[in-house]
Amino acid sequence: MNYTLNQLRVFLKIVQTESVTKASEELFLSQPAVSIQLKNFQDQFPIPLTEVVGRKIQITDFGREIAESAEQILQQVQAIDFKTAAYKGLLAGRLRISIVSTAKYVMPYFLTDFMNLHPEVKLQMDVTNKQKVIESLENNEIDFALVSLLPSKMKVEKLDLLDNNLYLVGKTGIDFKPDQKVEEIFKNLPLIFREEGSGTRQTMEKFIEDQNLTVIKRMELATNEAVKQSILAGLGFSIMPLIGLRNELETGKLQIIPCPGLPITTEWQLIWREGKKHSPVSEEFLAYLKIHKEEIIADKFAWCN
Structure with a gap:
């Protein structure tokens, strides 16, 4: 076996999206490049990882098992990167945020300078509908959500960001x-x-x-x-x-x-589950927003106030 980390990332994304085209879009790679990586990865296994049924790619049972292992390997690699950064005295880890679709016009401006200050922080931001945002919060899969109306059936804490x-x-x-x-x-x-x-x-x-x-x-x-x-x-x-x-x-x-x-x-509100134990990254991001949000609003959103 001589597969690379990049091949693992590409294959995992194909499994998650069940599409070479969607995987290429999310990885910012060309479709031929993703297809080549998939072929090179498949060539190292005697059992098929995928099958093409009609024009749709199907993941075999063996392929899904390999994908689970690939995800664990990539998580361990990321953990090594975070530990290395921590030893260097840098803030490192993952910041996980889920936002409703309209919030894509808001959230990036509250993230940019923070991410530039902490290059070892990895951002995972999901832009989806309100139901999935709330589900992610309920399942404790994210650190924060950005919504304009608070969920009615969940206790949350919040930071008001913008009208x-x-x-x-x-x-x-x-x-x-x-x-x-x-x-x-x-x-x-x-x-x-x-x-x-x-x-x-x-x-x-x-x-x-x-x-x-x-x-x-x-x-x-x-x-x-x-x-x-x-x-x-x-x-x-x-x-x-x-x-x-x-x-x-x-x-x-x-x-x-x-x-x-x-x-x-209404109000754009950054919310999190009541009593949530924040990671060092999410705690630092929250502290950053409390200090800088008025400055960001004045700089980026004066036109709509």
Whole structure:
């Protein structure tokens, strides 16, 4: 056997994604490069690691066992790297964060300088839907989550990071009369909703309920990015967080529609399980945020406050 750590990483990612294409995307490698690594790794075993059924790759039982061993080996290698850094007096370890999709416009700015200060810290950040974020928190698989609405059935501690302002948004070129009542604005407005469970959707539905509005539901989409692209295409309107709209507003592709009761302001909150024992890395990150968050907000988010 003469396999390399890189081959182990590539094979493990293929198993996790069950796709050479997705593995190449997540590893930032070309698809041919991933295929070559897989072939070279497979050539060292007399038993198939994968099978191709139709056009889909299937992992054999033997392949899954090898993947489990590969994951353990890579974890041990990372542990060696962390211990080496610790002996050198450097902060080292893994910072695990899960965020809802819209938070991708927020979280990176609170991470950049911290990661630059501590190059031995490895970041694992999952961008997914709210349900999976909460599941990761419940299962203690992550250090922190970033959400705009707190989970209702879990005790958490939190650090408020940034205001989350939501406005009624539409494509430019459509005029709205000034000083219209909220009922008149929404009367014939086709609305685009986020999926069930989304914090943005919950906020939007509460506004509709509080205002006692009858609305036209045009469609339901899984991400704020999909909602934004649909608005740009002229498919409808939505109540959306301002944070992801900077470019479209500055270039005049989208407009904020003045509406009584808007904006709605929630809060981007970094949360963790109540009583969680933080690792040295997560404890240091939390301390860093408490000291620097106002400075980061002033530097990176002044435009949306």
